[in-house]
Amino acid sequence: MPARPSEFELIERLFVPLATDSGAFGLADDACVLPEDALCDVVATTDGLVEGIHFLAGDPGNLIAKKTLRVNLSDLAAKGAKPFGYLLALSLPERIGMDWLEEFARGLKEDQAAFTVSLLGGDTTATPGPLTLVVTAFGHVPRGQMIRRSGAKPGDGVYVSGTVGDAGAGLEVLTQGATAPRRSSAAPAEPSREARLARAQYLIERYRLPSPRLALGQALRGVATAALDVSDGLVADLGHIAEVSGVRIVLEAERIPLSPALRAFWGASTEAIVRAATAGDDYEIAFTAPSVPAALAAEGGVPVTRIGRVEAGVGVVLTDSGGREIPVPRAGFRHF
Amino acid sequence: MPARPSEFELIERLFVPLATDSGAFGLADDACVLPEDALCDVVATTDGLVEGIHFLAGDPGNLIAKKTLRVNLSDLAAKGAKPFGYLLALSLPERIGMDWLEEFARGLKEDQAAFTVSLLGGDTTATPGPLTLVVTAFGHVPRGQMIRRSGAKPGDGVYVSGTVGDAGAGLEVLTQGATAPRRSSAAPAEPSREARLARAQYLIERYRLPSPRLALGQALRGVATAALDVSDGLVADLGHIAEVSGVRIVLEAERIPLSPALRAFWGASTEAIVRAATAGDDYEIAFTAPSVPAALAAEGGVPVTRIGRVEAGVGVVLTDSGGREIPVPRAGFRHF
16 A cells, blocks of 8 residues: 555645635535625536546546546536536545645646636545546536526527547547557558657547636527537537437538547548547537627637537437438447 | 446436426536525535445445435534535446435435435446445525634533434444444343344444434524534544634543443443544534523434533543543544
């Protein structure tokens, strides 16, 4: 068992410095008081990450910290909320030592600065199982303005931020190696070793370190009729909007934005697009809107691409340039 | 692997019916909106339970559900807050089947009715490890009136609700059997088998099903100078109040309230009192106050016992009837 101080020393050394909000009471209490804003609703969300499921055992502690926080901030982003704080429940296996925990706390500190949030409280327990982290994140949204999943209407356009599929490819690189990717027959000729490594690095980074689209989400208040963050795969997640809104969503495969790295890795065939649209961990925002302001991408700090339309009906379909439906073999990641 | 529906069917069948608050949006969204009360602060707390650490693998699902919820409600109780809702993050091993989950949801439903709270959202994931449950619970407290740990002052009395040590004895019965307890030499003569079983049942129940002292906590607003719920052991937890308040707490061993079942099981020797004062899982409220209103026990629905006093100094000491310090070998439960 690696050297590790007691539970209370650990909290004192690593976590108290992160509890910068006055409502956290320096973690000296059993509970926190959420900061209030008379004009805002408090939006809350919770997401847990389990070693071996959501991250790999060898992933660095600072990146695991950031990923756990960011997947929750991504949920808040898609709801149009501005995050202010979070609670952290840690289940630690014995083998996790102080070095790892210091890395972990450093990652949290960096992201707290990047996203202006404070640790508000938490819980630390031992576990005989895998490292398990649960964050509950909080944000403010002007009263009644949380962007729901339920407002998509026939005639709306369907949009997504950034590019999709990168994280799925990054996970493939991590688990299968970058040098022998499962390639589409339409993939381009093999590039130099340096180019392959750079591409692999980019895709791995996209898997390990999602970018919550907070500025975009806040810019979508009053613009988007429905929104969510893409975590289980674009097609699967848009399926939630279709279901809850009672509409049909038609996606045009050729419009789905793929990064240059992904095109170099998987190619740009229909097969590659289907894989990208069903891969998990993108943490982009997918949304519907009658139209979007020209300045949206600039305000949101990330490109936004129109990828389809909302119609009357049910379900999500992917179509080719001739309007024919492309079969989607696996709709998205499910835990079970 | 037992029969279990998909993640989404599971949520639909078991958890959507529990999301009664409008801010939960029927779990159809990624986030919830916390109900607001213009005169109140929102108090939040999170506590996780891990199979094999906080409960036993064979414990019934409905009791595990209730314990997970109640240990969080107990934190809110000690802060003077009135709970209104909670988020639930579940990490489920494969072997957990639908029957177990239905039991689990039934437990939540019963406790939601008992404590007037709503499921507000959550997260469900698979795990290769033990069943792990994290609840984040929310309550309202009149603005600025959350009872802290930091207000104890020399001259205050120290109080505890109910009785302590029962849950620790219950765990001992569960793990070592009721018929061959580790007995104090001062334990009374062996009672009938029926009496032993009834006593064991009571102690097990106290371990499996804590009673959050919500009415008492709310009655302590403006009365208690510091409070917390006793989860790691009376002496250890009062140590937190002593540390954060910058005071010394002197406990009189003979005043520490033990249940008749515990006295029958462990006896009433000094050794038994020390064990009771260092056993975990009591979930009673320990607090300090200059004095308590005569009606407090009636208002709180549970007896309150004065067990000591606050002095200038540091730490917690247990004293005998002659004022001599009793050594406390193990201050309380620590996860590591």
